[in-house]
Amino acid sequence: MATLASELDLPVLLTDRITTETTLPSDAWLVRNGFGYAVWRYDDVTRILRDKRWHSATSRIPELMGITDEKFLSRQDISILSAEGDTHTRLRRLVAPAFSPRSADRLRPFMREVINDLVDKVAAAGRADFAADICEPYPIPIICELLGAPKSDWQLFSRWANDILEVFSMDMADKLELIMRTQDELDAYTRELIAERRSKPADDLLTDLIAQEESGDKLSESELVMMVNAVIVGGTDTTRNQLGCAVNLLSEHPDQWAILAEQPELAPRAVEETMRYFGAVRGTARFASVDIEYRDIMFPAGTFMSVSLLEANRDPNVFTEPQAFDITASKSDQPQLTFGSGIHYCLGQALARAELQEALPLLAQRMPNLRLDGPTTWKPDGVGIFGPAHMPVTFDAGH
Numbered sequence: 225m226a227t228l229a230s231e232l233d234l235p236v237l238l239t240d241r242i243t244t245e246t247t248l249p250s251d252a253w254l255v256r257n258g259f260g261y262a263v264w265r266y267d268d269v270t271r272i273l274r275d276k277r278w279h280s281a282t283s284r285i286p287e288l289m290g291i292t293d294e295k296f297l298s299r300q301d302i303s304i305l306s307a308e309g310d311t312h313t314r315l316r317r318l319v320a321p322a323f324s325p326r327s328a329d330r331l332r333p334f335m336r337e338v339i340n341d342l343v344d345k346v347a348a349a350g351r352a353d354f355a356a357d358i359c360e361p362y363p364i365p366i367i368c369e370l371l372g373a374p375k376s377d378w379q380l381f382s383r384w385a386n387d388i389l390e391v392f393s394m395d396m397a398d399k400l401e402l403i404m405r406t407q408d409e410l411d412a413y414t415r416e417l418i419a420e421r422r423s424k425p426a427d428d429l430l431t432d433l434i435a436q437e438e439s440g441d442k443l444s445e446s447e448l449v450m451m452v453n454a455v456i457v458g459g460t461d462t463t464r465n466q467l468g469c470a471v472n473l474l475s476e477h478p479d480q481w482a483i484l485a486e487q488p489e490l491a492p493r494a495v496e497e498t499m500r501y502f503g504a505v506r507g508t509a510r511f512a513s514v515d516i517e518y519r520d521i522m523f524p525a526g527t528f529m530s531v532s533l534l535e536a537n538r539d540p541n542v543f544t545e546p547q548a549f550d551i552t553a554s555k556s557d558q559p560q561l562t563f564g565s566g567i568h569y570c571l572g573q574a575l576a577r578a579e580l581q582e583a584l585p586l587l588a589q590r591m592p593n594l595r596l597d598g599p600t601t602w603k604p605d606g607v608g609i610f611g612p613a614h615m616p617v618t619f620d621a622g623h
């Protein structure tokens with residue numbers, strides 16, 4: 225007979241989540257936190273993320289933030305990020321081909337162009353705010369190119385992305401009007417772009433998604449709009465912060481920065497190891513859609529469960545020498561978990577991997593001898609995405 229979770233005498237975590245580095249009890253596998261419970265071992269994290277009875281908590285964020293605004297809540301259409309069951313399977317089946325590694329690969333030359341342009345602006349000075357000058361602008365042109373939006377709209381997208389991403393901020397409740405206004409603007413823009421692509425197909429994601437729509441089962445127009453929204457929400461802040469975390473980490477390991485410049489073929493390993501050691505998405509959350517018995521404990525329907533990707537990525541049962549950072553060695557035959565696991569496993573992982581694999585070696589070559597030039601200011605750890613707000617660096621000029 226399973227014990228009810230609420231009847232257990234569990235350690236209590238003072239922080240609400242375990243997305244920040246914290247001391248966890250070594251003899252326990254479960255703690256209580258402000259929302260419900262939390263797990264952090266690789267085995268528990270993957271088992272919970274792969275169990276379809278645990279549903280994504282994304283749709284519950286407004287409620288967790290205490291938002292009661294009816295107008296806002298009623299607008300939160302079903303998104304792939306929060307859909308479950310058959311709805312999610314269908315969406316994922318329809319959109320997956322458009323997010324294949326092959327689709328990501330066709331953007332690689334463009335990614336190099338974007339990074340080179342950004343470095344050109346700071347190369348002569350030999351100093352930069354790496355977060356503001358490189359990370360912040362990097363993903364926007366790529367998302368625009370992916371969607372087929374013209375260069376003249378980069379600024380617009382940048383503003384939309386910033387405003388919409390307020391849904392992940394701790395003061396989201398004060399930003400509702402702004403978020404809704406921006407969603408309206410983006411929706412109208414996307415509908416126009418869809419109409420354009422229907423009459424004039426191009427080599428981009430939107431055309432691919434529309435083509436999927438054309439073959440048998442279809443994505444509706446509002447599902448297409450939702451996908452564009454999901455790409456902006458899922459694909460901008462994640463990538464820019466991951467790049468910031470990776471370069472911050474590498475700046476503390478100058479030998480590995482130099483190796484990467486000399487051996488750009490190490491880029492895939494460097495991406496996996498930086499994401500393992502210092503992931504920008506440090507945790508996510510689920511809630512029990514039904515009563516769930518797990519490891520002889522009963523979690524009643526509605527129970528919230530935080531999962532720490534950060535801690536799972538350093539689990540000594542899975543990774544050899546997990547506290548050592550090394551882009552030249554393989555530490556496990558199991559994947560790092562910063563892209564999640566299970567049905568919600570990052571849809572944009574091939575694109576994100578390509579963006580980071582193109583950026584890191586190029587940056588190492590063009591910013592030799594990179595070092596921190598003052599303290600890095602970190603963004604507040606909102607709902608899980610973490611990275612540098614300001615990161616002053618110096619490097620050898622003129623490359």
Ligand code: HEM
Pocket residue numbers: 280304305306316454455458459460462463466504505508509562563564565567568569570571572573575576
């Ligand atoms: C380094 C960059 C990125 C990281 C660390 C990251 C991380 C993640 C994680 C952890 C999840 C699962 C969340 C959960 O299970 O609760 C996820 C889902 C998702 N990501 Fe990413 N992501 C990145 C880049 C991207 C990009 C570039 C795109 C789009 C172009 C994207 C689109 C999505 C979407 C649509 C989902 C939801 C998938 C689903 O629910 O089926 N992500 N991402």
